[in-house]
Amino acid sequence: MKEKTFTKTRNVILTGVGGQGNVMASRTLAHMLVDAGYVVTIGETFGMSQRGGSVMSHLRISHDSVKSPQIPRGGADVIVGLEPLEALRVLTVYGNPQVCVLYNSRPVYPIGVITGELSYPSGKTIRDAFERLSAAFWEIDATSAGLKLGNPVLSNIVMIGALAKTGLLPFDRRRFEKEIKKTLSVDKYNVNMKAFDAGAAMIK
Numbered sequence: 001m002k003e004k005t006f007t008k009t010r011n012v013i014l015t016g017v018g019g020q021g022n023v024m025a026s027r028t029l030a031h032m033l034v035d036a037g038y039v040v041t042i043g044e045t046f047g048m049s050q051r052g053g054s055v056m057s058h059l060r061i062s063h064d065s066v067k068s069p070q071i072p073r074g075g076a077d078v079i080v081g082l083e084p085l086e087a088l089r090v091l092t093v094y095g096n097p098q099v100c101v102l103y104n105s106r107p108v109y110p111i112g113v114i115t116g117e118l119s120y121p122s123g124k125t126i127r128d129a130f131e132r133l134s135a136a137f138w139e140i141d142a143t144s145a146g147l148k149l150g151n152p153v154l155s156n157i158v159m160i161g162a163l164a165k166t167g168l169l170p171f172d173r174r175r176f177e178k179e180i181k182k183t184l185s186v187d188k189y190n191v192n193m194k195a196f197d198a199g200a201a202m203i204k
Helices: 022-035 084-094 123-133 142-148 152-166 173-181 186-201
Strands: 010-017 039-046 054-062 078-081 100-104 136-140
Touching: 010 022, 010 084, 022 039, 022 054, 022 152, 022 173, 054 084, 078 084, 078 152, 084 100, 084 123, 100 152, 123 136, 136 152, 142 152, 142 186, 152 173, 152 186, 173 186
Parallel strands: 010 078, 078 100, 100 136
Antiparallel strands: 010 054, 039 054
């Protein structure tokens, strides 16, 4: 897909839980966009991330510098959720009628849900909320794609591939390939490219 460009600041939030590779995904995305000629400011928040707590990365993408790394409430243009309920939580705070959402449908259940002390909304409930609260949304099972490639953490790269295919941000497969060639061994490079392609194939 041909890379798209934009003129105003684009506010993107990547969210998930600890262990899903949220930070790695946000850094990879930021590096690709810098390579494409944009200025990217990153702000990150962690909630017991090493224990499955919330992780959120704010990316502010523009042609000029942005003063604050934090996206204001109601100010997100794109939300990428590695976990469905985390994506919905972010949407309720940072969303607006124009926001677009891409999320992984596979839940990561908190301890309270596993022990029966808390409940977790159904997939339909979450899906209906995205339909009501966003301009457009894409739901994919990135975790299954990662598992097929041997590692569920690859779901973060599956999500990057899907994000590229949506055309919401100005990067493509070529830009991703260039980025990971800088840092990964041949074996890891190959499986990451497969993960990217798997994600892109999920967006129709």
